[in-house]
Amino acid sequence: MLTAASLLLVMMAMSVVMLLVLSSLARGGAQGIREWLVANALAVVGLPLIAARGIVPDFLSIEVANTMLLGTSAMMLAGFRHHLGRRVPWRALGACVVLGLAAITILHHGSDSFPLRVVAVSLDHAILSGWAGSSIKRSLHAAPHRYPWLFTIVACFAVATGMTLRAFTYALQAAGWVPPVDGPTLNLMFFSVGTLSLPALTLGAVMMANAGIIARANWAADHDHLTGAPSRRAFFALAERERTRSSRHGTPLSLLLFDVDHFKRINDTHGHAAGDRVLVEIVDRVTLGLRGADACGRLGGEEFAVLLPDTPAGGALPIAERLRITLRQAPRDGTGIGYTVSIGVATLLPGETIAAMLSRADAALYEAKAAGRNQVMVAQGLRAKERRQA
Numbered sequence: 001m002l003t004a005a006s007l008l009l010v011m012m013a014m015s016v017v018m019l020l021v022l023s024s025l026a027r028g029g030a031q032g033i034r035e036w037l038v039a040n041a042l043a044v045v046g047l048p049l050i051a052a053r054g055i056v057p058d059f060l061s062i063e064v065a066n067t068m069l070l071g072t073s074a075m076m077l078a079g080f081r082h083h084l085g086r087r088v089p090w091r092a093l094g095a096c097v098v099l100g101l102a103a104i105t106i107l108h109h110g111s112d113s114f115p116l117r118v119v120a121v122s123l124d125h126a127i128l129s130g131w132a133g134s135s136i137k138r139s140l141h142a143a144p145h146r147y148p149w150l151f152t153i154v155a156c157f158a159v160a161t162g163m164t165l166r167a168f169t170y171a172l173q174a175a176g177w178v179p180p181v182d183g184p185t186l187n188l189m190f191f192s193v194g195t196l197s198l199p200a201l202t203l204g205a206v207m208m209a210n211a212g213i214i215a216r217a218n219w220a221a222d223h224d225h226l227t228g229a230p231s232r233r234a235f236f237a238l239a240e241r242e243r244t245r246s247s248r249h250g251t252p253l254s255l256l257l258f259d260v261d262h263f264k265r266i267n268d269t270h271g272h273a274a275g276d277r278v279l280v281e282i283v284d285r286v287t288l289g290l291r292g293a294d295a296c297g298r299l300g301g302e303e304f305a306v307l308l309p310d311t312p313a314g315g316a317l318p319i320a321e322r323l324r325i326t327l328r329q330a331p332r333d334g335t336g337i338g339y340t341v342s343i344g345v346a347t348l349l350p351g352e353t354i355a356a357m358l359s360r361a362d363a364a365l366y367e368a369k370a371a372g373r374n375q376v377m378v379a380q381g382l383r384a385k386e387r388r389q390a
Contacts, residue, residue: 005051011195012047015040018202022209029216030209032083036202039075042068043198062108063101066121070100073128076201080132080152083208084139093128100124115174118190119167126163129201133157144215152204159201162193224298226276227283235297235305239354242309246348254316256306256323257361258343261373263302270337275302278337285326305358313347313378320345320376328374340374347379 019040026033046068053061074093081088103120107113133156136149143149169190173179222234230238239255246253260266260278267275279302286296286306295307306323308316320343327341344364346357360379368375 007192007195008047008051011198012044012051014195014199015043015047015202018199018206019044021206022202025206025209025213028209028213030083030212031085032079032081032205033209035075035079035082035088036205039072039079040198040202042071042075046072058108062117063104066104066117067097067101070097070121070124070128072198073125076198076205077128077132077135079205081135083205083212084135084142086135086139096124096128113174115170118170119174122163122167122170125197126160126167129156129163129197130160132201133160143211145211148204148207148211152201152208155200155204159193159197162190162197166190166193227280227298229283229287229304230295230297232297232299235295235299235307236354238295238297239307242307243348243354246309251310252312252315253348253357254308254311254313255346255348255357255361256308256316256320256343257299257346257358257365258304258306258320258323258327258341259365260302261340261342261369263339266337266339274337278339281329282327282341286323289323289326305361311347313345316345316347317376317378324374324376342368342373343376344368345376345378 019037022033022037022040026037046065049056049061049065049068055061074097078088078090078093100121103124104117107117107120133153136153136156140146140149140153169179222231223229224231242253245251260282263275263278266278279298282304283296283298286304290296290306293309297305297307299305308319311319324341324343327339329337329339342365344361344367346361346364348357364377364379368377371377
């Protein structure tokens with residue numbers, strides 16, 4: 001027969017499972033895991049104490065156990081706030097737990113009212129759960145995937161609603177109202193709601209953490225780890241999509257291929273750390289000058305490419321020239337690192353592949369290098385070769 005004690009033990013077992021699941025995510029870099037682990041650890045200790053009421057001293061089964069369960073809600077909220085990158089209000093959370101403990105103690109050793117103790121504990125849980133839901137909802141715009149966040153928001157507010165109804169029902173009961181169902185059945189109903197609360201919130205936390213880990217892994221796969229620019233693979237995937245769109249709609253597509261002149265000399269003279277700073281600076285400066293549809297990717301080493309959708313040859317050349325001037329960096333006060341770039345320009349020909357267009361841009365880049373560097377050269381096959389000198 002299903003009893004409140006058996007439900008509590010089932011909830012404890014679910015908390016043990018959630019501890020194992022959270023532990024498996026601990027190395028994934030997700031924030032908030034530590035707090036969620038503490039929350040479930042508190043539940044694993046506190047729930048058996050409540051289930052052992054009448055066997056262990058009342059102080060353990062009432063004050064200690066309920067304080068631990070209030071701690072679970074506080075630590076779940078702290079974990080969500082930490083995961084969201086928001087400040088964790090430790091003093092306010094501590095105050096909620098302390099006030100809850102004070103109310104439990106007074107209603108145990110003072111008037112000794114079980115219904116009022118339920119009201120106090122339930123309202124505390126409701127406040128903490130609603131606070132967690134509100135925090136997540138305010139940060140929903142930053143969600144890497146919306147479903148895990150929406151699930152957790154719904155779970156938080158569902159728990160808050162259930163606990164509020166529980167508090168309201170027991171408040172009426174303390175005032176003399178006789179419920180239409182017998183006391184044990186009513187108690188079991190609300191215990192059922194309680195047994196699902198922590199596992200539901202922890203499941204939401206696991207889903208949010210997992211979504212964040214997947215999003216970071218996808219970002220790392222699609223972006224250069226040093227500069228943050230799209231990786232070679234991601235850039236070619238984007239270029240292929242733009243080529244398909246260009247062929248379908250008959251719109252132009254241009255490509256700039258450039259690298260840093262004498263980059264090895266920069267590394268040899270100033271060190272590889274300085275060379276890395278140059279690459280990061282270049283991506284930052286290029287990105288600032290691009291349109292929303294344009295993309296700058298790092299193809300490898302000091303070689304970069306800029307994709308220019310809806311840009312014909314006549315429009316790509318002045319963009320390349322502006323880029324060359326923008327990236328021309330003179331030494332400053334003997335501390336800055338001077339560098340220039342050479343650029344090859346190509347515009348997609350009918351039926352041409354991205355690889356073929358890139359090959360023509362690479363040939364133009366080679367010509368710019370041979371012509372003295374710090375040059376912009378247009379690929380053959382579009383128009384007569386053009387050159388812009390520094």
